[in-house]
Amino acid sequence: MLRRSRSNVYYLIEGRARVQEDGLYGFTDENGDLVIEAQYDYATSFENELAAVKEGGKISIIDRQGTRVTEPLELEVDSREMNLDYHFLDRDGWIIKP
Numbered sequence: 001m002l003r004r005s006r007s008n009v010y011y012l013i014e015g016r017a018r019v020q021e022d023g024l025y026g027f028t029d030e031n032g033d034l035v036i037e038a039q040y041d042y043a044t045s046f047e048n049e050l051a052a053v054k055e056g057g058k059i060s061i062i063d064r065q066g067t068r069v070t071e072p073l074e075l076e077v078d079s080r081e082m083n084l085d086y087h088f089l090d091r092d093g094w095i096i097k098p
Contacts, residue, residue: 002052006077008020009028009052010045011045013046013047014031014045014047014049014064015029015030015046016028016029016035016036016045016046016051016064017018017029017030017032018025018043018044018045019034019038020038020052021038022038024038024039024040024041024052025038025039025040025041025042025043026038026039026040026043027043027051027066035065035066036062036065036066039055040053040054040055041054041055041056041057042054044062049063049064050062050063051086055072056072057074058072058073058074059072059073059074060072060073
C-alpha cells in the first residue's frame with residue numbers, strides 16, 4: 001500500500017490532530033494513526049468533540065469518529081476565513097461566528 005504524503009500535521013486537540021495529505025484534510029489520533037481519512041477540502045480542529053469540514057463547497061459537522069452530525073450546508077465561507085479559526089461550534093453542531 002502506498003503511503004500518502006503528509007505535508008502538514010497540526011496541534012493535537014481533544015485527542016485528534018488535523019493532518020493534510022496530498023492536499024486533503026483528515027485526522028490522526030494521539031499515536032499518529034489516521035483515524036479519519038484525508039478526504040476533506042478543509043477542516044477545522046475539534047472543539048467540544050466536533051469539527052467543521054468542507055467538502056465539495058459544502059460545510060458539515062463531524063464527530064471524533066468522522067460521522068456527520070449535520071447535513072452538508074452551503075455556506076459562503078472560504079478556507080482562508082475558516083483557517084483563521086473565527087468559527088466556533090455549539091453542542092448541536094451549529095457554526096457560530098463571533
